[in-house]
Amino acid sequence: MSYFRVASLRVGYAGQDVIKTISLTFDKGRISTIIGPNGSGKSTLLKAAGRLLKPYSGAILLENSDIFAMEDRAVAKRLGILPQSPTAPMDLPVHCLVAYGRTPHHGFFNNFSKEDQEAVSWAIEATGLADKRFKRIGQLSGGERQRAWIAMALAQKPEILLLDEPTTYLDIHHQFEVLELLQGLNRDHNLTVIMVLHDLNLAASFSHRIIALKDGIMVADGDPERVLNTETISEVFNIRSKVLRISEDGISKTVAIPLGVRH
Amino acid sequence: MKTLLVDPEHKKRRLTALCGALLLVGGLVLSIAKGSVDIPLWDLVLVFVDPDINEGFYQVVMNIRLPRVLVGGLVGINLALSGAILQSVLKNPLADPGIIGISAGAGLAAMVVMILFPAYSALIPPAAFIGAICAALIIYFIAYDGGAHTLRLVLAGVALSAFLGAFMSTLTVLYSDRVQGTVNWMAGALIGKSWNHLYMVLPYSLIGLVGAIIGSRYLNILALGDDIARGLGLPVERVKFLLTLLAALLAASAVAAVGLLGFVGLIIPHITRLLIGSNNRFLIPFSAAFGAVTVIFADTIARTLFSPYELPVGIIMAFVGAPFFLYLLARGIK
Ligand SMILES: Nc1ncnc2c1ncn2[C@@H]1O[C@H](COP(=O)(O)OP(=O)(O)OP(=O)(O)O)[C@@H](O)[C@H]1O
Ligand SMILES: [Mg+2]
Numbered sequence: 001m002s003y004f005r006v007a008s009l010r011v012g013y014a015g016q017d018v019i020k021t022i023s024l025t026f027d028k029g030r031i032s033t034i035i036g037p038n039g040s041g042k043s044t045l046l047k048a049a050g051r052l053l054k055p056y057s058g059a060i061l062l063e064n065s066d067i068f069a070m071e072d073r074a075v076a077k078r079l080g081i082l083p084q085s086p087t088a089p090m091d092l093p094v095h096c097l098v099a100y101g102r103t104p105h106h107g108f109f110n111n112f113s114k115e116d117q118e119a120v121s122w123a124i125e126a127t128g129l130a131d132k133r134f135k136r137i138g139q140l141s142g143g144e145r146q147r148a149w150i151a152m153a154l155a156q157k158p159e160i161l162l163l164d165e166p167t168t169y170l171d172i173h174h175q176f177e178v179l180e181l182l183q184g185l186n187r188d189h190n191l192t193v194i195m196v197l198h199d200l201n202l203a204a205s206f207s208h209r210i211i212a213l214k215d216g217i218m219v220a221d222g223d224p225e226r227v228l229n230t231e232t233i234s235e236v237f238n239i240r241s242k243v244l245r246i247s248e249d250g251i252s253k254t255v256a257i258p259l260g261v262r263h
Numbered sequence: 264m265k266t267l268l269v270d271p272e273h274k275k276r277r278l279t280a281l282c283g284a285l286l287l288v289g290g291l292v293l294s295i296a297k298g299s300v301d302i303p304l305w306d307l308v309l310v311f312v313d314p315d316i317n318e319g320f321y322q323v324v325m326n327i328r329l330p331r332v333l334v335g336g337l338v339g340i341n342l343a344l345s346g347a348i349l350q351s352v353l354k355n356p357l358a359d360p361g362i363i364g365i366s367a368g369a370g371l372a373a374m375v376v377m378i379l380f381p382a383y384s385a386l387i388p389p390a391a392f393i394g395a396i397c398a399a400l401i402i403y404f405i406a407y408d409g410g411a412h413t414l415r416l417v418l419a420g421v422a423l424s425a426f427l428g429a430f431m432s433t434l435t436v437l438y439s440d441r442v443q444g445t446v447n448w449m450a451g452a453l454i455g456k457s458w459n460h461l462y463m464v465l466p467y468s469l470i471g472l473v474g475a476i477i478g479s480r481y482l483n484i485l486a487l488g489d490d491i492a493r494g495l496g497l498p499v500e501r502v503k504f505l506l507t508l509l510a511a512l513l514a515a516s517a518v519a520a521v522g523l524l525g526f527v528g529l530i531i532p533h534i535t536r537l538l539i540g541s542n543n544r545f546l547i548p549f550s551a552a553f554g555a556v557t558v559i560f561a562d563t564i565a566r567t568l569f570s571p572y573e574l575p576v577g578i579i580m581a582f583v584g585a586p587f588f589l590y591l592l593a594r595g596i597k
Contacts, residue, residue: 052490076496083490089541092486093272096542103484104496156495 001064003028004049004160004192008058011048012216017056018044020216028159029190031182033203036213037237042196043084043164045213049194050081050162062160076104080158084165084196086149090138094148097137098123101155123155126181142169150178154185163195167202175199179206204228204254212236228254238262276545279538283552290559294332295324297567326457334456335562335576336555337468338517339527343554344475345513346528347535347547351482352506355413356533357591360395360514361525363420367427368398369511369518374431374448378438384459388467391515398423399511409489451524451577453562460520467516472551474509479543481506486541524577526584527554533591 004026012018018041026032034042047053049060051067060067067075080101088097101123102116124133127147137145146169153161161182167175183206185191197203203210204224212220212227214236220227225245233241233256240259245252296302302310302320314321342360349358349365360366372394373387380386406419428449435445447454481502484492489499517524535550561583562576 047490050494052493072493072498073496076494081490081494083488083494086488086491088488089486091540092542097487100484100487100495 002026002061003063004194005061005064006045006049006058007061009045009048009055009060010057011044011053011055013044015056018216019048021058022216022218023058024211024218024221026160026192026194028192029186030208031186031193031206032195032209032211033207034194034196034211034213035198035200035203035236036219040213041216042213044216046081046162046164046194046196047083050079050083051075052081052083073104073107076156076158078158079160079162080153080156081162082149082153082164082166084168088137088149090136092137093133094129094135094137094140094151095120095124095133097148098129098133098151098155101152104156119155119157123151126154127151128177143171143174146170147174147178150181159190160192160194163193165196165198167197167199175202182206200228200233200256201253204256225254228256233258234262272540276539279549283549283556286556287552287559290556290563291332291336294335294559294563295328297563298323298328299566299571330458330461331453331456331562332559334460334464334520335453335558337461337464338453338521338524339531339554339556339558340468340551341464341471341513341517341554342524342527342558343531343535343550344471344547345510345517347532347543347550348475348478348482348506348510348513349528350532351485351543352503352510353407353416354409355416357413357417357529357588359526359529360510360517361424361523362529362588363402363416364398364423364427365395365402365511365514366518366523366525367424367431368401369395369515370448370523371427371430371434372397373515373519374434374442378434378441381441384463388463388516388519391519392512395511395515395518396508398427399507403507447575448522450575451522451580452565452573452575453521453558454573454575456521464516464520467512471509471513471516475513475547475551478506478509479547482543482547486543522575522577524558524580526580526588527558529591530580530584530587531557533587 002025006022006024008021008023009019010017010021022045034045036042044053048055051060054068062078067079098120102119106112106116124130127150129144129147129151132140132144137148140148146166150166166178170178179202182193186193207224209222210224210227211218212232219236220232229243230241233239238261240262242257242259244255244257246255296304296307300323302324306317306320307324309316310321310324346359349360349363350356369391373391376383376386376390401423402416402419406415408415435442481497484495484497485502492499531554532546532550535546535553539545539549558576561579565574565576565579568574
């Protein structure tokens with residue numbers, strides 16, 4: 001039985017296909033990253049996988065159940081999604097935003113349990129927002145805001161977390177912090193992560209698998225060492241590049257250095 | 264490091280609640296005491312102690328002022344809640360049952376019942392509700408674009424209101440014998456409201472208040488955007504539909520009782536938001552309270568400003584509300 005499956009998915013907006021039949025199988029406890037140029041359909045694919053956009057055909061299956069046929073809250077307990085640029089009321093305090101992440105667990109009528117409270121505190125600490133918990137969203141920097149949203153998604157405690165460009169607005173330090181946090185959750189709690197990243201090198205460092213999209217079609221899929229090569233990068237992004245494998249401090253990495261636009 | 268353990272907003276909300284309660288009590292007392300005959304405070308107390316001490320005051324308070332003030336309060340609650348819900352659900356700061364045409368739909372339906380079945384006043388609120396829903400559906404299909412363009416909804420609402428208003432005007436001319444106090448009805452007035460009107464609105468206010476307080480949790484999640492709300496397991500379409508129905512019900516019962524009283528649903532949620540912030544758990548009950556306070560005060564002014572002439576309370580609301588609307592426009596709405 002496959003864990004999480006995108007089966008012959010065709011989806012788009014207003015009857016226009018954006019994703020033109022893609023099938024993918026995700027194993028439990030792996031980090032997968034979707035890359036591709038602007039407008040290639042990364043967010044669309046993620047939204048369909050996260051039950052925000054109904055497929056024209058095909059299905060999204062969580063342990064063989066169609067997530068669109070499942071109960072709203074039952075899905076939300078297991079599958080979390082953070083879309084690309086979420087907005088919240090400017091005067092919303094950080095701790096309230098994070099607490100909303102508990103919604104699928106405590107329901108709309110029950111009050112906060114101790115478990116809910118702990119999950120919120122943990123998510124706030126984990127994203128380094130402890131001293132900002134009573135700040136309002138409007139009082140945060142772009143990066144802090146991004147981390148507050150990630151904290152909300154973490155408080156939801158899903159088994160599968162879908163993230164659309166979770167590192168935008170973050171400086172290098174916080175990019176690594178967020179991705180290392182996800183990596184830690186993946187390692188310690190077997191969290192399955194499917195995310196969209198624009199930075200190929202971050203994608204290579206933190207993912208077990210990279211999926212490259214172009215014009216709604218999957219161009220490459222596999223482990224980072226295989227997908228990140230000069231030909232694929234050229235095909236997907238239309239740039240010249242050099243790909244290096246480096247080893248430093250016992251960490252080996254695949255690094256793509258863009259050289260320029262291909263003419 | 265835990266620098267703060269309690270939300271600093273807590274104090275502010277308590278203070279606002281206290282002021283709101285004082286204003287409400289003050290407004291009730293003032294509104295009952297003031298009018299064509301002023302009743303001194305002490306005599307007002309005596310009215311509730313023993314009706315026989317001053318028969319005249321007793322009649323004025325019990326049969327005229329008290330029901331009128333209470334109807335005003337309930338209508339204020341209903342309209343403020345309706346506006347607060349619509350602004351959140353439609354993601355439009357200018358949404359108000361009057362502005363987007365829902366009140367006009369309710370008004371026309373109510374007027375038809377008043378003309379065709381003058382004996383069945385209990386039918387007026389349900390008919391107004393149906394009218395309000397029809398207007399909401401028309402607006403939804405013609406002009407709702409997910410909240411992307413604020414003015415689109417307003418323009419469609421203005422057009423729809425004008426269209427339905429034309430029917431209402433025609434009816435008032437053709438059936439001038441059956442529709443009394445047309446001017447008052449079109450502007451929204453509390454003149455001559457009795458206990459019957461109170462009993463007519465009360466059940467809707469109770470349903471609406473309970474519904475809005477339950478709905479406030481959903482409104483908070485909706486404020487994070489449809490995608491986030493769906494991701495958190497909220498059935499977004501169904502919730503929005505039910506909340507819109509609730510807003511229509513609230514507006515319709517207010518219109519059924521007092522006519523086309525405008526701007527309460529626009530102003531009150533904005534001012535409340537300025538005072539206590541946008542958390543709907545607080546915004547909803549506070550808006551209800553301030554809605555009641557506002558209509559009660561406005562009606563006191565409407566009654567006493569040009570005494571012995573009485574203005575419809577809707578005219579006072581328009582004097583305040585229309586500039587406020589312009590201010591919201593000028594403040595820069597996309
Ligand atoms: N809500 C929408 N309605 C209509 N078309 C849309 C909508 N959202 C996206 N599109 C279109 O679908 C295509 C794919 O968009 P998508 O957001 O999936 O791209 P993306 O790969 O995430 O790009 P980016 O890197 O810029 O985020 C684009 O051509 C876009 O114009
Ligand atoms: Mg995108």
